[in-house]
Amino acid sequence: MEQPNLSLYLHIPFCRHRCAYCDFNTYTSLMDLREAYADALVTEMAQVAGGVRRPVHTVFLGGGTPSLMPAAALERILDGVRANFQLADDAELSMEANPGTVDLEYLTAVRQAGINRLSFGVQSVIQSELALLEREHDFATVVEAVAMARQAGLTDFNLDLIYGVPGQTLQSWEQSVRAVLDLDPTHLSLYCLTIEPGTPMQRWLLNGRIQPPDPDLAADQYELACTLLAERGYDHYEISNWAKPGFACEHNLTYWRNGEYLGLGAGAHGHAAGVRYQIVKQPRVYLRRLEEADAPGYPLSTAVAASHSVSRAEAISDTMMTQLRLLNEGLDLADFQTQFGQSVTEIYNGTLDQMLDWEMVMVQDGRLRLTQKGWFLSNQVFYRFMLDDA
Secondary structure, eight states, X not given: OOOOOEEEEEEEOBOSSOOTTOOSSOBSSOGGGHHHHHHHHHHHHHXXXXXXXXXXXXXXXXXXXXXXXXHHHHHHHHHHHHXXXXXXXXXXXXXXXXXXXXXXXXXXXXXXXXXXXXXXXXXOSOHHHHHHHTOSOOHXXXXXXXXXXXXXXXXXXXXXXEESOTTOOHHHHHHHHHHHHTTOOSEEEEEEOOOOTTSHHHHHHHTTSSXXXXXXXXXXXXXXXXXXXXXTTOEEEETTEEEOTTXXXXXXXXXXXXXXXXXXXXXXXXXXXXXXXXXXXXXXXXXXXXXXXXXXXXXXXXXXXXXEEOOHHHHHHHHHHHHTTBTTTOEXXXXXXXXXXXXXXXXXXXXXXXXXXXXXXXXXXXXXXXXXXXHHTHHHHHHHTOOOOO
């Protein structure tokens, strides 16, 4: 049987500073582990692969701050990918980078190692908003980083922005969107701020230092961004993501099509061979676990903290929630019925009719898609398509 094309997510958990809104698995005091961590990632690849070089079409180094890894360490990691997997000639190799952590020499080196797509965490162009988010860079640093990336031959890049920030206005948001559009990125990701439990920002909210985000203002900001990006010719292909034609993020499309991906590195999650799993979070524990022999077998390594087989109900819910995020593509109703042996209508009884009546979703050309009204209320739509395990 032909092996499905995999995506690889490689988690790099190191940061110079933890931002006020961040709840990712990151550490600011373990920089001395970077070299050993790179070697451990390669060990984990070998354990998971088990001598079978499965085809891989995307690799994504996320974090944390992958651009804090020495270029030589990144090259070892990518060499490990090539040794343990069958990397497609046209594979998308993405790396997240903080604007203040790169220079031309570094970007040239990672380009030579194989990275062909960058994702810069910009978040805002307004200094007061960057200060509240506890970002270390200013917008001038972003402009410089983008120029150096282009000089290094890295012309395919994403820029992240955050809206719904306390104190942010519709005008300051428009200023950020227009400023990043002037940098002419191939891709933009715009995220609504979520104040996560345990973050400094949550403490500030509880003690009154900041006001809670205004959901109506956030909706206006989102709508404004949709208009501005459409005017510039960007394709709004996923709820939070826009791309120039031909530049959609292939790696993230794997997630949104509910495809198979291996998560490697401390705290990473994976989904392959009918299994969902999570790797141990603490980097030192991760390194120790990978010294153990007798890996459980594909897709699991000795560093796995938890795993479970995906039930039919979970697979159905995951398929609905991920594929409806794709605004143009949506859910192929015939493929769904072939995969699960029942139609969406049969599985969800009256739920689909209700969502159609409320004009949250539409059926067109054999595909179920969110309406524009549904974009703004997508979490409510997804909640109604979740199934309990029987």
